[in-house]
Amino acid sequence: MxxxxxxxxxxxxxxxxxxxxxxxxxxxxxxxxxxxxxxxxxxxxxxxxxxxxxxxxxxxxxxxxxGWSRRKKLALIDGQHDQLPTLAKFRSAPGHD
Structure with missing residues (x-):
């Protein structure tokens, strides 16, 4: 698999x-x-x-x-899947990695 x-x-x-x-x-x-x-x-x-x-x-x-930010990867790893859409919005904003 x-x-x-x-x-x-x-x-x-x-x-x-x-x-x-x-x-x-x-x-x-x-x-x-x-x-x-x-x-x-x-x-x-x-x-x-x-x-x-x-x-x-x-x-x-x-x-x-x-391609994800560090914060978004951490949310995935920590099982905080509800945070992923919000963190995606901040990807292009400076200082949000």
Whole structure:
């Protein structure tokens, strides 16, 4: 089953990815470097996962969330889904990331 996932890196930044095999991908991030972004910011913590119907859907969701502000990502991770529409309105306003 495909997944979209978010990692919180040691420096507090977020990495959003998608994969067919989450366990294997996390292992690669930890042991083989995975993405350069994560390799430079280890250790990391898996903080959010969504299971999708297709790898295309997982990839599109990854790209959508990559464009979100930090505050909006935190609301998703914290399960505050009711906050997402409000936070989307502030994306283009300065000082709201």
């Amino acid at each position: 495909p997944f979209m996932y978010i990692l919180r890196c040691a420096d507090g930044s977020f990495y959003t990815g998608s994969t067919w095999n989450l366990e294997q991908r996390l292992w690669r991030h930890e042991h083989e470097g995975g993405a350069r972004f994560v390799a430079k910011r280890r250790p990391f913590e898996l903080v959010y996962v969504e299971e999708t119907d297709s790898i295309e859907e997982a990839f599109l969701r990854e790209k959508q969330i990559q």
